[in-house]
Amino acid sequence: MQKMDSVVSQSHGKPVRWSKKTRHNFWLGMAFLAPWSIGFLLFTMYPMGASLIYSFSEYHLRAPLKWIGLTNYINLFQDKLFYTALGNTAYMVVIGVPLTLLLSFFCAILLNLKVPGQSIYRVIYYLPSIVPTIASTMLWLWILNPSSGLMNTLLGLFGIQGPNWLKDPLWAKPSLILLALWGMGGTIIIYLSGLQDVPLSLIEAAQLDGASWWQRLIHITIPMVSPITLFNLITGVIGMFQYFAQAYVFGNTAGSIGSPLNSTLFYSVYLYQTGFLFLKMGYASAMAWILFFIILGCTILLFRVSNRYTYYSG
Amino acid sequence: MLIKRFSTLVTVMIVIALLAACAPAATQAPDTGGAQPPASGPEKLRVWIEWGDNPAQLQGLFDKYTEKTGIKVEVNAPVEIDKILAALSGSEPPDVIVLSGGDQIKSLAKENVVLQLNDIINSSGIDLNDIFPAPMIQCKQGDKIWCLPWGTDIYALFWNKDLFEDAGLDPNTPPKTMEELVEFADKLTKVDDKGNLIQVGFIPDFSWSHTDLYVRMFGGFWYNDDGTQVTLDSQPMIDALKWQQQFYTKYGVDNVLKFTSALGEYMSPDQGFYAGKIAMMVDGEWQVGPNFISKFKPELNYGVTPFPPPASHPERANTGVVQGTVAFIPAGVKDKEAAGKLFAWMMSPEIIAEEMYANSNLPTSRKASQDPRFKQIKNFDIFINLMASPNATGAITTPINQELSNELGLIEEKVLHAGEEPEPLLKEAQSKFAPMLEEALKGK
Helix, strand or coil, rough: CHHHHEEEEEECCCCCCCCCCHHHHHHHHHHHHHHHHHHHHHHHHHHHHHHHHHHHCCCCCCCCCCCCCHHHHHHHCCHHHHHHHHHHHHHHHHHHHHHHHHHHHHHHHCCHHHCCHHHHHHHHHHHHHCCCCHHHHHHHHHCCCEEEHHHHHHHHHCCCCCCCCCHHHHHHHHHHHHHHHHCHHHHHEEEEEEEECCHHHHHHHHHHCCCCCCHHHHHEEEEEECCCCCCCCHHHHHHHHHHCCCHHHHHHHHHCCCCCCCCCCCHHHHHHHHHHCCCCHHHHHHHHHHHHHHHHHHHHHHHHHHHCCCCCCC | CHHHHHHHHHHHHHHHHHHHHCCCCCCCCCCHHCCCCCHHCCCCCEEEECCCCCCCHHHHHHHHHHHHHEEEEECCCCHHHHHHHHHCCCCCCEEEEEECCCCHHHHHHCCCCCCHHHHHHHHHHCCHHHHHHHHHHHHHECCCCCCCCEEECCCCEEEEHHHHHHCCCCCCCCCCHHHHHHHHHHHHCCEEECCCCCEEEEEECCCCCCHHHHHHCCCCCCCCCCCCCEEEEEEHHHHHHHHHHHHHHHHHHHHHHHHHHHHCCCCCCCCCCCCEEEEEEEEEEHHCCCHHHHCCCCCEEEEEECCCCCCCCHCCCCCCCEEEEECCCCCCCCCCHHHHHHHHHHCCCHHHHHHHHHHCCCCHHHHCCCHHHHCCCCCCCHHHHHHHHEEEEEECCCCCHHHHHHHHHHHHHHHHHHHHHHHHHHHHHHHHHHHHHHHHHCCC
């Protein structure tokens, strides 16, 4: 596509006869692009298009599609569990994501301090994010075990009686947020690279003007890393809307999918349950499309709002 | 990174779409017996098994079919349900599928992916009279037979004799009624100085829900007998949930939840009953086999007995709900005759006896249950007798089973773990599922 654009722009919009070599290059370029393009069309565009059609249909495994118009969408908006799932997911997005950003930024500042053993600390903070999701979830289920787990044992040392992290619907989502915080190494690394891009000249100038550490943080560091914050925010929000694996393992361990009391029934978990356990693929497709538009909407909104708060130095 | 995150969403869509994309014939699937001309017979048959702790043992079993017929059988176990669904909607499904339970079979039948077995049963000489009637319930829908049970489970009451003795109870006398069970449970429950539970007599939903058994003891179920009506708000359902609820409210919901959260893994010496923290539990026949109690806690001094009936209904003694593995043939199988022959071989008493002995599961064939090897397993006869009892019944299943079970699970959680009243919850569910079942059965 790019190749063709460049050819067209060279001709200033007027049709020109391509030389044999240009034609050859064009087809050669296309041939190189083909594996990706075919894969994209076959495994991304076609399934997306198909799922859009299914979302307006009653889908059976071995029967022709039955077009039912907006029924799936109408039913969805009357489905209590849809709102439960949406609410649970919103909780993670609204509380989990900002908390992750804040803590990652704080950790990145600490890891940016020039102290002995700096690289060791960096490795330690990054390590959890390379532990496979399922393994780390299982590990946390042990840590959060209300009676014998590390967390409540530690809290007990300070005379605090820890909650039932796994089976109390009030604490299930905070437990999952804790789990997410433990694995925030990737976000920290991105922040760390952003911090290292903050021009020393600005900081030194501010220092000379007598700005305190706090003032330098608020007026220089935070604005300078704002594009990184935006990136982390958007990827974090998108990731959280699709939150699945940890919740699936957690729910199944606490009882069944969504346990305790549907407090871990997140959007993607409910989507999976609807499609693969209740065999309502059309309904699940409608859910997938609604999620797609919610994510798209949030991303656009974040981009719009961010214009005012993001500073691009380049 | 952004693209990666987006791709997860796209993947979900892709999976859904691919399921459908596989539906029309044509596409992939390299080598199966079905590709062979029927005259020469299949070269290879494929069996997929949803559970399968020991794939090598399963392959070994099916190798015997190869020895007998020369037809290779490729066993794939364990296989997750998502893969099974994808295969069922494709053009080359495996020849026989074994599911862990019969709860989904009627939803699959409604999706037209299950072959009705009546003809195969008639032509291949499978003797239905040899199969215990209770496990057949999950496979039958009117006259239609969608699957056959292949080894099943039934639950009984296990009690810890040492803990009984410590509590001043006769270690050799388990409770004879549900009321007595509650009394015993109280005596067997201990708290420490701070009020924390350190031992509990009985937890009704340990290690998972047993509402099906309790509701049968109260004389009902959540469907009527032929599975044409939802009876979620019936009195037996309310009674069964209330009976369970008392074990939580009496000792404090939070206390019990905290206690159960701290119990060890199901397959470990720390499992609540093995570790002597729970004095009585409802569990299945596999516990008495070589892979559970005798593996993790061989010294455990325990007894097993059928779950007791309510005092007012002694005639409900030996009630049990049989559930478990079912085998079926996918509707899309190319060579139905070859699949049917393999299926009939699987259902022969000798093969059932061999497989179920290897896994300490209940043989569904009467002849197989007479196999002397089962007598060598201590207490196994209790379960076989329970399955053969006239009060044994199967779990009634319908095409809306998955959704209803899911809702019932949530109601149980609300009643047991959040102290809610069962009646309004059951009524609400009744009004949701009654029309849903009617609609689902209309379509069939």
